[in-house]
Amino acid sequence: MPHLSPLPRDFYLQPTPQVARGLLGSLLVHETAEGPVGGIIVETEAYLCAEDPACHAARGRTKRNEAMFGPPGHAYVYRIHQVFCLNAVTAPEDVAEAVLLRALEPTIGVDLMRRRRGVHALKDLCSGPGKICKALGLTLADNGISLLEPPLYACRVPVPERVGASVPDAHIVQTTRVGIHPDKGAELPLRFYLGTSPFISRR
DNA sequence: CGATGGATGAACT
DNA sequence: GTTCATCCATCGT
Numbered sequence: 001m002p003h004l005s006p007l008p009r010d011f012y013l014q015p016t017p018q019v020a021r022g023l024l025g026s027l028l029v030h031e032t033a034e035g036p037v038g039g040i041i042v043e044t045e046a047y048l049c050a051e052d053p054a055c056h057a058a059r060g061r062t063k064r065n066e067a068m069f070g071p072p073g074h075a076y077v078y079r080i081h082q083v084f085c086l087n088a089v090t091a092p093e094d095v096a097e098a099v100l101l102r103a104l105e106p107t108i109g110v111d112l113m114r115r116r117r118g119v120h121a122l123k124d125l126c127s128g129p130g131k132i133c134k135a136l137g138l139t140l141a142d143n144g145i146s147l148l149e150p151p152l153y154a155c156r157v158p159v160p161e162r163v164g165a166s167v168p169d170a171h172i173v174q175t176t177r178v179g180i181h182p183d184k185g186a187e188l189p190l191r192f193y194l195g196t197s198p199f200i201s202r203r
Numbered sequence: 204c205g206a207t208g209g210a211t212g213a214a215c216t
Numbered sequence: 217g218t219t220c221a222t223c224c225a226t227c228g229t
Contacts, residue, residue, distance in 0.1 A: 045210070054210065064225055081211050082222050100210055130211050179210055201211095 004029070006153035012072035016090045016097040020046040020192050021174075023088065023154060025167035028104060030136040031151040035112050037136050039104030039126055040157065043193040043200045045177045047087070049097045053184040054177065057096030067144045068096040075152065077143040083130030086138055088147055088154070102178070102191075103127050105199040106135070128201045171195055178202065 007026065012019055021044075029038035047055040056065040056078065067076040068089055076087040076098050087098035104126035106113055113125050113135035126132050133139070138152075147153055173195040180186040193200045 047210075056210080059226095062226070078210085079223070079225090080209055081220095083211055085210065087210090102210085128212070177210070181209095 004153075004155040004157075006148050006155050007073075009071075009073045009148055012088060012090045012147075013092065014090075016048055016099060017046045017190060017192075019088065019090045020044040020099045020190065021172065023099060023101070024172060024192055024194055025157065026154050027107070027157045028101065028132075028136075028154050029108060029150075029152070030138065032112075032137045034137070035109050037109035037113050037116075039106040039108065039199075041101060041103075041154070042105050042197040043101075043103035043191070045100040045102060045192070046090075046190040047098050047100065048190070049091065049095050051185070052188065052190075054180045054186075054188075055096065055098075061096070065096065068098050069094055070144060073146065073148045075138075075142055075145050075147055077133070077138060077140055079140060080130070084133035084139055085129035086133055086136075086142075100129055101132055102129050103193070103197075103200045104132055104135075105197060123198050127199055167194070 023041045023044050026041050028041055057068045061069055070089055071093050072090050074089045076089050077084055087100050089098050091097040106122055106125045114120055117125055117135050126135050171194055173193050174189050175191050177191045
C-alpha cells in the first residue's frame with residue numbers, strides 16, 4: 001500500500017464547514033499492525049467554537065475536549081456510551097472547532113474491518129461514527145494524534161472517477177446534524193453528505 | 204462523593 | 217418506530 005499524499009495542515013485551517021465539505025470524497029486511511037484499513041469519507045459534521053451549543057468545547061476547556069484546542073489536522077477521539085467517535089480538529093490552536101467523521105464507503109482492508117465489526121454487509125461497516133472507529137481500530141489511545149501522516153491520515157484519492165477535489169456541489173447534501181438536542185443548535189445546517197452514497201449513517 | 208447524561212449502536216416491536 | 221446497554225467525564229452537593 002503506497003503512502004498517498006495526506007491533506008496538508010493548511011487544509012484544516014479553512015473555515016470548519018468548508019473542511020467538512022472538503023473532506024467528502026477524500027480517503028481516510030489507518031495503517032494498523034494487522035494491515036491498512038479505510039474508506040472514502042461520505043458524511044461529516046462541523047462543530048463550531050462560537051454560537052454552537054452542541055460543540056463539546058461550548059463550555060470551555062476540559063480534560064475530555066482538550067484535543068479540540070490542539071493543533072489543526074490532529075484527531076479528537078471521544079467516548080459516547082460504549083463507543084468512540086473520531087473528529088478532525090480544525091482552526092488554529094486554542095480555537096476549539098472540529099469535523100466529526102460520520103460515515104465511510106469502505107475501500108481498504110474490507111475483510112479486516114468486517115472481522116473487527118463482526119458484520120459482513122459493506123453498507124453497515126462504517127455507516128456511523130462509532131462504526132468507523134471500531135472498523136479502523138481507533139480508541140481513546142489515538143486521541144490527539146496527527147492526521148497529517150501515517151499511520152492515520154486523510155488524502156485525495158488518485159482514482160480518476162473519484163478525485164476528491166472535484167466532488168460537485170450538486171452531489172452534496174447539506175442539512176442539520178444528527179442527535180443534537182432542540183436547544184443546542186439543532187437547526188444549524190452543518191451536516192454534509194454525498195447524496196448518492198448508500199454508505200451514510202441515515203437519511 | 205454520588206448523580207447525571209450523552210455528536211451511539213444494536214436489538215427489539 | 218422504541219428501548220437500553222454501559223461508561224466515565226463532568227457537575228452538583
